[in-house]
Amino acid sequence: MKIASISVFQHDLRVKNGPYTMSYGEITALDTTLVKLVTDTGVTGWGETCPLGPLYAPAHADGARTALSxxxxxxxxxxxLSGAVMHQMDGLLNGHAYAKAAIDIAVYDALGKSVQKPVTDLLGGALRKSVPSYYAIGIETPDTAARIAREKRREGYQRLQLKVGAHSPEVDIEIIHRVGQEIAGSGMRFAVDANRGWTTRDAIFVSQACRAIPMIIEQPCKTVSELIALRPQLAHPLYMDENSVDLDRVIQAAGAGFVDGFGFKLTRLGGLTPMSTARDICAARNLPHTVDDAWGGDLLAAACVHMGATVRADLFEGTWIAAPYIDGHYDAKSGPRIEDGHIAVPEGDGLGVTPDEGMFGAPVFAT
Structure with missing residues (x-):
């Protein structure tokens, strides 16, 4: 079975009740890129990549489509075959893992359909039928953040992430304490994510001031050297997210022991193929991690859920998907949804999601 054609589509994902605010700015809509791969046997596979705007990472939507062209x-x-396609892509274009990820996901979708197996089977087998999700509270006031934490506790989420880094450290400390009080005794895990918005000084200051609150601190500063310097001065475990740019960096961080876990983004690493390797590296070093992406619709969400279902339960921090923050689904019936804080693994072959191609209009280009 060989690739016969590739079509690429553009689609806007509007933020529901937006904007969504992070340490570096507000998000009102995301420009996502979809890939339709058709084989010479007539099997179709779909993939997606959706960079979180031009400032979050060295990736952007126009760049994805240019790379794919x-x-x-x-x-x-x-x-x-995932290995054959990845090898061919690396021989055609250096870097641009986030664009290659859309092709890689489409390959898994097509391969699963061709052998009548779900993507979880191609990744080693599902360990659960649904995966725990977590909710990310954006940059909010103390009162609003506390209210959202109460709501998400009632909704059954097992993990809560709080965005910080846009306020002063003193306000961040107040918000962390308010949220920590709301979820105390619930068993919910608590992650405080600065998205590189703190200095090392601020990270140390906040961690020491919140010493009594059980939480992890995710990607407080911009560089690996800052994380290395911070680790012995923090009162909390340290997770790396934005600096997990490739498998070499994951191996470096896991081997050196300067992080206690990871916030992984599927497309940042390059798709399901490298993400499965990152999963196995973490299993070897007993490092917890998420399986997420920065944004995206049903296809990217389904890929993350399939991968998440294969992660050891004691190391799995959950899967974040954008569904609660955006309007509508590509697949009205099977698009991943969060219920009681969990996401069911889509049923069916491949990703288990069949997008309504008519939503996307004419392809940007096709081969």
């Missing part, structure tokens, strides 16, 4: 012609005739 460079990759697609050279992939025609390639065997639909």
């Amino acid at each position: 460079a990759l697609a012609p050279g992939l025609i005739g390639t065997d639909v």
Whole structure:
């Protein structure tokens, strides 16, 4: 089975009741890119990549589509096997893992359909039928953050993430304490995520001031060297997110022991193929991690849920999906949804999601 054609689509994902605020700015809509891969046997696979705007990471929507236009012609005739396609992509274009991820996800979708198996089976097998999700509270006032924490506790979420880094450290400390009080005794895990918005000084100050609150601190500062310097001075475990740019960095951080876990983004690493390797590295070092992406619709959500279902329960921090923050689904019936703080693994072959192609209009380009 070989790749016969590739089509690329653009679609806007509007933020419900937006904007959504993080340490570096507000988000009102995200520009997502969808890939439709058709094989010479008539099987169709879908993939997606959705960078979180131009400032979050060295990735952006126009860049994804430009990279895909460079990759697609050279992939025609390639065997639909993840290793073969990844090798071919790396020979055609250096870097741009976030664009290659959309192709990689589409390959898994097509391969699963061709052998009538879900993607979880191709990744080693599902360990659960549904995965725990977590809710991310954006930059809010103390009162609003506390109210949202109460709501999400009632809704059954097992983990709560709080965005910080846009206020002063003193306000961040107040918000952390308010949220910590709301979820105390519930068993909910608590992550405080600065998205690189703190200095090392602020990270130390906040951690020491919140010493009594059980939580982890995720990506407080911009660079790996800052994380290395911070680790012995924090009162809390340290997770790396934005600096987990590739498998080499994951191996470095896991081997050196300067982080206690990871916030993984599927497309940042390059798709399901490298994410499965990152999962196994973490299993070898007993490092907890999430399986997420920065944003995206049903296809990207389904890929994250399939991968999350294969992670050891004691190391799995959950899967965040954008569904609660955006309007509508590509697949009205099978698009991933959060119920009681969990996401059911989509049933069916491949990703288990069949997008309504008519939503996307004409392709930006096709080969």
